[in-house]
Amino acid sequence: MKLPRDPSNVTHALVAAFPTRLVGDVQSVLAVMPETRLAPVMPFEVEVQGETVAIPSRIYNEEPGAGLERPLSGTQQMILHCLYSRHSDGRVRQRHLEQIVASGEPWVVPFVVQLAGEYVLEILEAIGRGLPGLAVPSSAQRRLYGGFIAQNPAFFARTERRVVSYWSCYYRWKYGAFGTYPGCILLEAFRDAVAEQVGAQWPRHTPPPLADAGEGPA
Structure with missing residues (x-):
């Protein structure tokens, strides 16, 4: 509207x-x-x-x-x-x-996470390049993004489902296993970040990383 x-x-x-x-x-x-x-x-x-x-x-x-x-x-x-x-x-x-993407301001984070759930492959790759700290335990980027996702579980779940939909519609011919798709790689990094913040595994709304094009969400 x-x-x-x-x-x-x-x-x-x-x-x-x-x-x-x-x-x-x-x-x-x-x-x-x-x-x-x-x-x-x-x-x-x-x-x-x-x-x-x-x-x-x-x-x-x-x-x-x-x-x-x-x-x-x-x-x-x-x-x-x-x-x-x-x-x-x-x-x-x-x-x-x-x-x-490399900003440490909390109010920037939702703009970046929203883009992770969109369809432009080059944008997904740019996010991955800009957030190397997501792969580093206890890093500032992990704390920043993990904290945001913990506060906004429904938003992150919608983002996960969008990533799956765009992979399925536009990219599964190129990335036969969901885990090789840049959007999935980002989601896994975000999920690791929030799991570190809350001290527990975070719910998954996507296929497992090794799922092929025929598998649905776990």
Whole structure:
């Protein structure tokens, strides 16, 4: 469902994607973003450090010119990259993902995890490259992502199911075993991170890593 095109509603939709302490920074970012005739669509809610945020599934704004982006602070540039990681163009999403994936800010994490559940293979590979710490026990990235997933189990379960669906629809001809698909490799790393945080195995909503194209979720 698309939101009305009233600019105040569009502003509210994008401000709501971040913790309230960042409202001023988000408004500074929105001031340099070109307007669009299409409002953000289908927000999804997650919890970030005890606060609920609502992140749009897609935005349609053109990217601002480099001259407009330059005066933004480091935090504001990170916010801008987060928002454009939700862009309708997959190439735009990937460019901006690559600027945020290594961030240690908790409010960046849901933007990255959401992209892990999407269909662009190059984006999945970029996430894997940007999160090497997921393979390192007790690393900062493991704590960051494991903590987020522990707070948002339903969101992660939806992400798992999306990964399986896209593998099955678009990539199982290339990755006959689910475990070889980059999306599965990411999910396993996320699952290891949350298991380390909670001290127990995390529920699985995907086929086992060695499943072939004919097997369903365990």
